Amino acid sequence: MADWLQPALTYARSWLQFQHRVHDLPGLQCAIRGDGKVLLDLAIGKASLASGAPLTSDTRLRVASHSKTFTAFGVMKLVDQGRLRLDDKAGQHVTGLHPDTADATIAQLLSHSAGIIRDGTDAGQWQGRRDFLNEAELRAALADAPLIPANTRFKYSNHGFGLLGLIIEAVTGEPYATWMAREVVSPAGLAATMPDAPVPEGTPLADGHGNKLLLGKRFVVPMAQGTGALAAATGFVSTAKDLTALIAQLDPAAPASILSVGSRREMVRRHWKVLDSVIDRHYGLGTIHGGNGDWAWYGHSGVFPGCFSHTCIVPAAGLTLSVIINAPDVVPATLVEGLIEILKVFKANGAPAATLAPWTGRWWSMWGPVDLLAVGNKVIVAVPGQANPFTDASEIVEVKGNVGIVGKATGFTNYRETARLETDGSGKPVALWLGGIKLLPEAEAAAETGAKFQVAATT
Structure with a gap:
């Protein structure tokens, strides 16, 4: 370990503990990984304010759109096996799609450039008003025309990744969750990760929590529900430690990964700039990109009712970071970028005299x-x-x-x-x-x- 890294990690822990306190968060989970080892594994606060159960580093949380990176791993594994190609049309594998959606390629779906609606015309699942879509409901939505032509711009779509889940099922002949658990989660070495809820009885799962302003105090948001046909977009359950283990395998220079070097390079290439945003962001294939120079990063964020998360790798520094919060008060990407600033300062100046x-x-x-x-x-x-x-x-x-x-x-x-x-x-x-x-x-x-x-x- 570099001589500057341990004091940086010590301060990172102290800073996160203060951020947890100053924002009065229920719970916060963080992991930092480097050289194939977990360097920081931190859990602060409560898994549930209702039960009072403590949050531990093994408590599972909903990691929402990290599911897109998992799904991209699954698709690229099928590409490595010669069972899919990135220029395959969606209609080659799934029937009943609108002709324009059927003409969209796998790469366009992975990069959110197929022009498909984000969450349909009723996104009440994000506010507890309805269940997540089942397969029939998703297929009905995908029969409608895309909103913009493909290859026009980055346009985020949970429905598009739901379609990728259907494609994985069509190619493998197995349910999405079954195939992903065996072919992605297990070989990646992720012991605390599942493609969707509910989790097995006895498995520690955190509750989500709402902000305090609406009701004058926090309210509990259960996170045990399944996400139906949208598991490929938002279903995954995991921990900060497991997320760093997965995202570290995106690095083309990683010594071990479940994907070929070529597939990793294609996933982490910046395909599209995110337009109309004051924050400089790009998107690859199931990957969000930020930062510049030696501290540029890629990974993904996740937003589930009552639970926010962000994980990224800084390849030049050889470090992977993840923060999950079971409340919406602080954007975890902001905390991860704060951690990156801490690491930058210590690396630039060295260990203290x-x-x-x-x-x-x-x-x-x-x-x-x-x-x-x-x-x-x-x-x-x-x-x-x-x-x-x-x-x-x-x-x-x-x-x-x-x-x-x-x-x-x-x-x-x-x-x-x-x-x-x-x-x-x-x-x-x-x-x-x-x-x-x-x-x-x-x-x-x-x-x-x-x-x-x-x-x-x-x-």
């Missing part, structure tokens, strides 16, 4: 906390409540013992002022001074603030 050991930890004032992070020969003043804790971060340099200089800072803060650790008789830091601002450990800051200000009543 031994002399900076006292310059670590969380310090509080009535304004909230800051984190001191020693990296290389400097100390970064991070803000753990931010999506990127290093946005406009100050840096303490020229550290000698317990004193340093704020050598980098925005013009609104403490540039070139003194930073100082105040210590007790044993040399333990008990306060941090940034210029004229004094920060304390959380308990002391809470006591001081509580003594000076009236605590507002809550409703």
Whole structure:
């Protein structure tokens, strides 16, 4: 393990724990994998606020549209076996389709460029108003005309991936879930993954939870329902640890994968730019792409009622990251990108100098906390409540013992002022001074603030 990686993982854990706390999330699961090993396996909070069951790293959660990556693995395995071709027309394998949909290719379905409607004309399954479509209902919807011509632009479609599930069944002669479990899930080494619910009795499955604003408090959203003919688009049940094991196998340079190198390259190539979005995103074959340069990534996100997830690999760094939250308050992709920023900073600066050991930890004032992070020969003043804790971060340099200089800072803060650790008789830091601002450990800051200000009543 690189010398910078362990301190980066230590801070990643601390930052996620604070994000869980500041957003008052029910539960959060995270895994980071590198060199074929799990480097971080974290579970925080509750699997269910109703039962009080704790969330563990083995608790299963709904991972929704990660199912599209699983389905793409299945399709590409059939391509590797010579049983499918990417330029096959959908109508070669499934009858009853609208002629334009029948003319769409496998590659267009995988890349969401077939022009098919996203969720049909009644998407009530996403709000608990109806069950997910059965096969007859999906086939009836696929008999309608696509909304735009194929190969026009990226247009996300759960119905399109439902059609891919029907194609897998037609080619293999088996139910989608049966074939996927045997030919994708098992050989990929995923012990906690299933193509759809319900899960076997006794298997730990988290509840989903709604946001607190609508009813004034969280409500529980059961996640044990099956997804019918849309399992290929949204059915999978898994864990953050299993998701990193799968997504790591997308890397064409991965030493082991259930797919050929050629199939992996085609899956992770950027086929389409996602238009009309302020966030720079692209789509491959069952893969979402983001970032640039050495920290570019690909993987997928998932949104299920009461449960959000995101998993990606950063091939140049050799790291795969996954975050699952059983509530909708925070977008997991934002947390994963925050983790990537943490890894970037530690890698760029290196492991901390031994002399900076006292310059670590969380310090509080009535304004909230800051984190001191020693990296290389400097100390970064991070803000753990931010999506990127290093946005406009100050840096303490020229550290000698317990004193340093704020050598980098925005013009609104403490540039070139003194930073100082105040210590007790044993040399333990008990306060941090940034210029004229004094920060304390959380308990002391809470006591001081509580003594000076009236605590507002809550409703």
